[in-house]
Amino acid sequence: MSTAGRASLATLVAIAIFVFGVPLVWTIDPDATDPTHRLAALSLAHPLGTDEIGRDVLSRLAHGGQITLVVGVAAMVTALLVGVAVGGVAGFYGGVVDGLLMRLTDAMLAIPSFFLVLVVVTVVGSAIPVLVLVIGGLSWMPVARVVYGETLRWKHAEFVVAAESLGVPPWQVFVRHVLPQATPVLLVSATLGVGTAILTESAISYLGLGVQPPTPSWGSMLQRAQQYVFTAPTLAFYPGAAIVLIVLAFNFLGDGLRDVLDPRARTRTSGRPPA
Amino acid sequence: MILFTSVLTFFFVNLAPGGPASITSMTVTEEQRQALIREMGLDRPVLQRYADWLGGAVRGDLGTSLTTDLPVAGLIGDRLPNTLLLSGVALALACLVGIPMGIVQALRRDSVLDRVLDVVSAIGLAVPVFWLGIVLILFFAVDLRLLPSAGIASAVDSSIGDRVVHLVLPTVTLATTILPTVVRFMRTSLLEVLGMEYLRTADAKGLPARLVIGRHALRNALIPVVSAIGALIPRLLGGTVVTESVFGWPGMGRLALDAANGRDYTLVTGIAVVVAAIAVVSSIVVDVAYTRLDPRVTVA
Numbered sequence: 001m002s003t004a005g006r007a008s009l010a011t012l013v014a015i016a017i018f019v020f021g022v023p024l025v026w027t028i029d030p031d032a033t034d035p036t037h038r039l040a041a042l043s044l045a046h047p048l049g050t051d052e053i054g055r056d057v058l059s060r061l062a063h064g065g066q067i068t069l070v071v072g073v074a075a076m077v078t079a080l081l082v083g084v085a086v087g088g089v090a091g092f093y094g095g096v097v098d099g100l101l102m103r104l105t106d107a108m109l110a111i112p113s114f115f116l117v118l119v120v121v122t123v124v125g126s127a128i129p130v131l132v133l134v135i136g137g138l139s140w141m142p143v144a145r146v147v148y149g150e151t152l153r154w155k156h157a158e159f160v161v162a163a164e165s166l167g168v169p170p171w172q173v174f175v176r177h178v179l180p181q182a183t184p185v186l187l188v189s190a191t192l193g194v195g196t197a198i199l200t201e202s203a204i205s206y207l208g209l210g211v212q213p214p215t216p217s218w219g220s221m222l223q224r225a226q227q228y229v230f231t232a233p234t235l236a237f238y239p240g241a242a243i244v245l246i247v248l249a250f251n252f253l254g255d256g257l258r259d260v261l262d263p264r265a266r267t268r269t270s271g272r273p274p275a
Numbered sequence: 276m277i278l279f280t281s282v283l284t285f286f287f288v289n290l291a292p293g294g295p296a297s298i299t300s301m302t303v304t305e306e307q308r309q310a311l312i313r314e315m316g317l318d319r320p321v322l323q324r325y326a327d328w329l330g331g332a333v334r335g336d337l338g339t340s341l342t343t344d345l346p347v348a349g350l351i352g353d354r355l356p357n358t359l360l361l362s363g364v365a366l367a368l369a370c371l372v373g374i375p376m377g378i379v380q381a382l383r384r385d386s387v388l389d390r391v392l393d394v395v396s397a398i399g400l401a402v403p404v405f406w407l408g409i410v411l412i413l414f415f416a417v418d419l420r421l422l423p424s425a426g427i428a429s430a431v432d433s434s435i436g437d438r439v440v441h442l443v444l445p446t447v448t449l450a451t452t453i454l455p456t457v458v459r460f461m462r463t464s465l466l467e468v469l470g471m472e473y474l475r476t477a478d479a480k481g482l483p484a485r486l487v488i489g490r491h492a493l494r495n496a497l498i499p500v501v502s503a504i505g506a507l508i509p510r511l512l513g514g515t516v517v518t519e520s521v522f523g524w525p526g527m528g529r530l531a532l533d534a535a536n537g538r539d540y541t542l543v544t545g546i547a548v549v550v551a552a553i554a555v556v557s558s559i560v561v562d563v564a565y566t567r568l569d570p571r572v573t574v575a
């Protein structure tokens with residue numbers, strides 16, 4: 001893999017160790033307030049200072065990172081499951097089902113999905129599982145297209161036809177014989193998908209509609225920080241920089257994986273899928 | 276497509292727990308509840324309510340906002356021009372900066388400049404829009420005191436110049452949501468075209484490089500970029516929600532946010548449908564531009 005890809009993998013491992021490891025060592029409660037030390041600067045007691053109500057920033061950054069990372073990965077898994085199901089069924093069965101499902105995919109791509117996120121959280125609120133389902137449920141379209149394309153490509157291959165003629169049920173043919181052909185491409189789009197999902201979660205949480213206080217996420221930490229940006233700019237710096245770093249790492253890792261796994265796409269443009 | 280969004284949002288809103296359905300479980304007296312249900316027409320089946328709503332929507336009536344008691348269409352109409360201004364300028368900015376940047380990168384392939392711009396694009400893709408906005412405010416409005424940090428115009432001064440100055444930071448921020456992708460598409464597309472046979476022919480017959488690039492390469496390289504920009508419009512419109520709230524821009528995105536915070540679902544539904552309509556209209560415009568550039572394609 002490219003140097004950038006390896007460096008990204010190392011960065012992601014480091015971030016994971018930080019967000020899951022630090023709370024074991026640094027045991028200050030992320031929600032505990034210390035009213036006498038509000039907006040404190042860096043010190044031994046609070047290595048990254050405190051926020052506007054005296055909560056320890058280091059502790060919140062680690063706990064918030066867990067939420068951000070878990071929501072990002074879970075949303076990507078949701079998108080992957082829906083995308084594989086839609087693309088696979090459409091490609092495998094063809095006909096009317098194909099037409100309906102792929103029109104649905106096109107339609108979902110053409111709508112500004114961020115407004116649909118607002119609709120959903122307005123109505124059902126924003127518990128973390130809801131956020132995962134919403135973010136995943138509105139970003140499966142690129143996956144569906146990839147799986148659809150690969151299914152059409154392989155469904156008439158000899159080994160697939162052979163399996164079918166042996167009487168293997170269709171869903172099993174799909175899972176055992178067609179899907180593995182798409183795995184490399186899916187791995188790439190899953191990696192890039194985590195970055196996109198993290199950006200979406202942080203935007204929703206920044207707006208106050210995502211992860212609800214006092215639970216921290218990198219996005220929700222930035223929500224309050226904007227009010228204090230004049231007096232305590234570092235409060236806005238750490239979570240923002242953390243988001244940039246993790247998304248950058250997922251994007252570079254995705255590009256690196258693509259170079260290794262998908263030689264056909266080597267010259268293609270990289271970055272998040274245009275959705 | 277607009278119809279699709281309206282079906283999606285309307286039925287989701289009306290059938291989901293926590294929507295109008297929750298009124299039936301609110302802690303009010305039985306009479307109050309019945310009165311509310313009747314007032315909102317919730318005693319009728321959902322299909323009929325959708326048909327009524329759709330009938331109104333076609334005539335420009337999107338219902339009444341739950342939090343303000345004002346017509347949804349009017350609330351949206353007040354904010355719509357501001358959002359169109361913001362996203363229109365941001366789109367223009369992304370094209371005017373992104374396309375030349377991509378061209379330069381392709382022509383100077385693998386140079387230091389190309390690599391540097393590549394890294395800049397990668398960072399641009401990873402930066403959360405709202406954070407970029409905060410950083411820009413900190414730098415240009417607080418440290419340098421060059422540009423205003425919020426609003427659409429000053430209270431005392433409403434000249435054109437003042438409005439332009441207020442546009443700078445929000446449009447730059449919003450443009451960044453799509454700029455890196457425009458740059459990358461332009462670069463890749465031009466590189467692909469530059470490798471074509473007909474360009475070698477043009478070169479071989481002695482046309483000056485300026486003409487080879489300008490007349491033959493760019494025209495063809497722009498075609499996929501135009502369709503990519505069309506596909507980016509939904510993302511640009513989604514970015515208005517965040518951008519408008521960072522900069523206190525009185526547009527539709529912030530209206531949607533306020534509506535979401537107030538659980539004003541008639542307003543949120545109306546906005547989602549209007550935004551989908553904007554996205555559809557812009558994609559038609561892009562399709563028309565596409566046929567101008569590529570005579571082989573006709574609008575279906």
